[in-house]
Amino acid sequence: MTIRNLEFMFNPSAVALVGASRKPGSVGAVMARNLVSAGFKGDIFPVNAKYKTIEGLPAYPDVNRLPKTPDLAVIATPPDTVPRLIETLGRRGTRAAVVITAGFHEGGSEKGQWLCTQMLNAARPHLLRIVGPNCLGIMVPGVGLNASFGHVPPLQGSIAFVAQSGAVQTSVLDWATSKGIGFSHFVSVGNMSDVDFGDMLDYLAADKSAKAILLYIENITHARKFMSAARAAARMKPVIVVKAGRHAEGARAAASHTGALAGADDVYNAAFERAGLLRVMDMQALFDAVETLAKSRPFAGDCLAILTNGGGMGVLATDVLMDKQGRLADLAPETIDRLDGVLPRTWSRNNPVDIIGDAPPDRYADALRILLTDKGVDAVLVLNCPTAVASSTEAARAMIDTLKENSAKIGARGIFTSWLGIDSAREARRIFAENRIPSYQTPTEAIRGFMQMVRYRRSQAMLMETPPGIPEVFEPAxxxxxxxxxxxxxxxxxxxxxxxxxxxxxxxxxxxxxxxxxxxxxxxxxxxxxxxxxxxxxxxxxxxxxxxxxxxxxxxxxxxxxxxxxxxxxxxxxxxxxxxxxxxxxxxxxMVHRPNARELIVGASEDVQFGPVILFGQGGTAVEIIRDKAIALPPLNMHLAHEVMRRTRVYGLLHGYRGKPAADLDSIALTLVKVSQLVSDIAEIAELDINPLLADERGVLALDVRIKVARSRLTAEKRLAIGPYPKVLESTLTLGDGQKLLIRPIRPEDEPALQDLFSKLSMDEIRLRFLHAMKILSHQMAARLTQIDYDREMALVLCPPGAETAAELFGVVRLAADPDNERAEFAILLRRDMTGMGLGPMLMRRIIDYARQKGIRELQGDVLSDNRAMLKLCEAFGFKRRRDPQDPEIVMVTLAL
Structure with missing residues (x-):
């Protein structure tokens, strides 16, 4: 299950607290107080046979005596009682439960594991969803729900925070409340016996109140579901993750170089990068991320201007920016001229803009106003060092006034601040918090906040890049x-x-x-x-x-x-x-003599969580000492292969140096693609090393190879964390005139051909198929339509046979399933000159058969009322139709499968 019944978890109409108490200091008493005092508008039913009332509400002796069925039950009773309670609640119709209780499978207890299994078995027939056990609880400030034993109620905001550690959450909650930062959801998933990170990402991606998602991860379950959910969520909103346990002891010994080098944390890194998640490394970075996401304005580029009254502090901030691979904005000549007119003659005349230590408030205001008009500045970091001759507080007020007066000029520019000092900066930080301006205690933290947003945007751009076609068509034996x-x-x-x-x-x-x-x-x-x-x-x-x-x-x-x-x-x-x-x-x-060759390593091994992983780096006998490597998850295309190569130091050497010609980078990338294909095809390949792989201007040559094999309980396709290209869906069609067409799943490399297909549509055809007029198909939209998750979506294209990447597309039929795989939307696009050949019905039949095979229960689509051809096709296949109550021009068609 994924998001099924989670709406009852996070927006219930009635909540039962089983194990509520009046005993001071007990978990049941704290939870009862939190639940009652949070402003929840629905019914609250305390359950405890010892009391008549709890927190002023009638208490009930057991869940069978409740006056109505609660959507959500919160359970804080001994572990032995939980399976029976879940069974009783499920029979009554309760849809969700939060199990606070510990004592299940923590520490490997056999009895705890048995109890957990009994609990899940009791929930499964009723589709009752469980958060926990062993968790802090859940909080949804927007609906007044605080079903937790947290010590501070969260403020309402737009950040969702999901974590395995209650201690981490209470720390973040305490810090965020002091900073005036709120949350849309605050969820402790505990042992994740049922609801896990994949489920939460799916739910929160679709929740409009959550503008960004923070994750604190110790481990994940169901890697494939996690990757699908993470990739979908990251395309819609920022997702930032802290992964604990980076240097876990007892990592498995491995016989191959690849197995030894591909540590678990490297694999998590690769997974997060592939999904478009932004990873931060510690709690302070997490705090910075919360500050940045809660308050920063969106900005487009990565060029930072630094405005400071302390030259040394500006230099230190610049050093940190360079350390983090940031960019210092080049100020335009006209910006320098304008600053000359308002600043002392001794100002820095460069970026960082040092306005001198005696800077009064109006000097901050004048300089900031000018920087905001420079088109080469994407964000401004304003620093203040306390002095005896100028008020830090007044400088902050002047800055806020300037931002308000020049809101139109700010546009898509980020604003960051760092007022140094303790007592002298306290009021300034309060002013910034009140005005939703991110404020950091040190310039280092501010730069880190800025670079977090830059890295996030870069990862999103990378996700949307169109991969080049494979330079040679290879058909493996x-x-x-x-x-x-x-x-x-x-x-x-x-x-x-x-x-x-x-x-x-x-x-x-x-x-x-x-x-x-x-x-x-x-x-x-x-x-x-x-x-x-x-x-x-x-x-x-x-x-x-x-x-x-x-x-x-x-x-x-x-x-x-x-x-x-x-x-x-x-x-x-x-x-x-x-x-x-x-x-x-x-x-x-x-004996191979290639004097210009560099020694590389290309390998594959199997991670316990994510399945097969691909390794690339500098090879040779000292490979484990040099440790210049990068990890990627298969399947790979040419773009992803080049990306993993770029993350190594040896990549610079491959471009040529001191008279050595550049290596054939495409040949190296293609080797990575082929190794990726090999481990995606054959489940029994457990480890693989090519070391060295010689690479020079003539191509590549594998000198030494090791392959370890082992029987696999999973098929090759199932053991991958990311669904591979489903080649089994390829087939060749022969038309009445003898013309052959290939029908196959869409590939990311098909984006140019899809753009070309769109360009040949008339405006009326575009309106009928996309439900509104569009002049162009943007790169972002085309990338989204071609870079699909084969586990949750499918798009079949009609194209000429024989090429990995189509030069042209004649038609597309697509299906997008909901996270529960219950319902899926479909759409068909066929080039005008290909109509009348029976291709439309053929595509419809293919996608219906595919949906049935995937276990989808209902196919649905929106059709404009004047799209008679599509309505006629749907009628022929037995779709039912009804008008959209929100839009009379739309006909909603559905087919039960």
């Missing part, structure tokens, strides 16, 4: 690779042999060095005579993974005799240091 993997598993082997790894990579069109297997030193010498020098010799053993560490690699062998001698030495050495190892023979390879 998946079945060949799968047979090799299955053969190894049949023999109970964990690691593929060198010959097998080479064959698997070759099946996915990844360039590999020619490799020949021999059994004896003599056979190696004979092969060397045929191949010619120089050569590389490697030991073949299923028990030795890192051959070079065991002395199992010899390079630059220039004769058959040298090869035989090296093989004999290697054989003897391995028997001495690893007498337990099985020796299968030797692998002989030509």
């Amino acid at each position: 998946t079945e060949e690779a799968r047979e090799i993997v299955h053969a190894a598993l049949t023999e109970d082997r964990t690691w593929l042999t060198e010959m097998e790894t080479t064959a698997v990579l070759a099946a996915y069109r990844i360039p590999v060095v020619d490799t020949h297997a021999v059994a004896t030193p003599e056979a190696a010498a004979a092969l060397a005579a045929r191949l010619g020098a120089p050569l590389v010799l490697k030991i073949r053993s299923p028990d030795i993974i890192h051959k070079s560490d065991a002395g199992g690699v010899a390079v630059n062998l220039i004769s058959p005799a040298a090869v035989q001698a090296a093989a004999l030495r290697m054989q003897q050495h391995i028997r001495e240091i690893r007498p337990d190892a099985t020796l299968s023979g030797f692998a002989v390879q030509p």
Whole structure:
């Protein structure tokens, strides 16, 4: 389940508090007081057989005696009682419960786990949703709901905060209340036995009262649901996350370099970046994020002007800005001239704008007014250092007056402030809070707040970038690779042999060095005579993974005799240091000489939460010491592959330096895409290392490869945290005239073709299909229509066969399901010259079949009343129709599936 019945959780008409109390200091007493005093307009039913009244309200001995069924029950009774209470409430029709009680599966208690299972089993037949157990509770100030034992009631605001830790929440609540910052929702999810972060993201993304979402995460459940919900929410509003446990001890040991390098926190980072979430690293950064989201104006760019009465403080702020990869605005010459007219001759004449320590209020006002007119300034940070000759408070008032007088000039510019000092700045900070201006205790915190918004916008822009097409059409020999993997598993082997790894990579069109297997030193010498020098010799053993560490690699062998001698030495050495190892023979390879090549690592491993992950970085024998790597979640396209490359230091070297030509970046990116495809296709690939992958101006070449295999309880598609491209939906159509068309799921790379299709529509066709007139299909909208989440949406396109990316599209049918997968909206777009061929009914039939296969119960759509062709098509498929009560021009069509 996702958002089903959560509206009863967060906007109930009646609430029962089971375990309410009058005992001073008890959780039940605090909760009763909070619930009654918060201003809730619905019914409140305290439940406790010991009391007649609690907080002035009649108390009931048990939930069966309640005068009406509560939408929400809050339970603060011993854990043994909870499953029975949930069963009773579910039978009565209660839709949601908050279980405050601890003592379930914390600490791995078997009895607690059993109780949790019993609780969920009791809730499931009634679709009763549960927050908790072991949680602080929930608060929704907008409806006067405080079903928690928090020590301070939250103010009403527009930020939703969801956390696993009650202690973190009470700290944030205390701080935010002192700053005058409010919340739309304040939710403690506790152990997340039912309602988890994915559910909350889905619910809050659609809630108009929540303008931004904050998450405090210790762990997630259901990675795929989380990723779908997070990607959807981040497209609609800012989502900022703090992830605790970045350096958890006891990380799993791994035999491959990739497994050792892909730490769990790196994977979380990759997941957050892929979803468009902004991660902050500590509680202070979280406080800054709350301040920024609650009060900052939206702004478009990333160029900051710093206005200060202390030159040193301005320089320090600039240093922090540079450390965080920010940009200092270049002031226009006319801005400098205007500032010359109002500032002392000794002002800095540059950015930061130092208006000198004796600056009176009107000097702040004049300088700020001028900066607000500079088109190169996207945001202004105003700093104040306390002095004996000028009032910090009056400077703040002058700034507020200036902003009010020049509100039209501010436009899409951010305003940030930092008034230094304690007592001297207290009143100024109160003035800023009263006027919804973000104010930070230090310039560092202010810069961090500014950069949080910049990073958020950058992540959103990255989400909307149109990926380039794949530079070569590659059709992997998946079945060949799968047979090799299955053969190894049949023999109970964990690691593929060198010959097998080479064959698997070759099946996915990844360039590999020619490799020949021999059994004896003599056979190696004979092969060397045929191949010619120089050569590389490697030991073949299923028990030795890192051959070079065991002395199992010899390079630059220039004769058959040298090869035989090296093989004999290697054989003897391995028997001495690893007498337990099985020796299968030797692998002989030509010595590769590519003087301009850089050594890279490309790999894959499996994370316990997110499934397969892809690694890229600087390779070689010191890879784990250098630790220059970046992680990404598959599936990858060319844009995502280039993005993961950009996050490494070696990326700069790949562009060429000191006479070395640039490496073929597209070949490297394509290798990442191919490895991503490999682990997306074959579930049994547990770890993979290509190290080194040589990369130069001629392309790439895999020199050394390791592949670990293991049986998987999930299919290849199901183990991915992000739904892959569903190739199974591809099929070829043959029209009456013999013309062939491909029908397939849409790809992000199809955006140009979709734009072209839109450009060929008449204004009336646009109105009929989009329900209103549109002159252009914006990049943002086109990206949203092509970069879909295949788990929740589907768009099938008609295009010419044979290319990964369509040069043109003839038609599109799309479906978007709600988070509960209950209902889905559909839409069809067909190019005018393709009508009359039966393609419209064919597309409709395909999307109906797909919806049935996904378990969707109802298909629905909005059709303009004068769109007779679409209404006729819907009638043919059995859709029912009714007028939209809000708009008589709209006909709502529905089909029960």
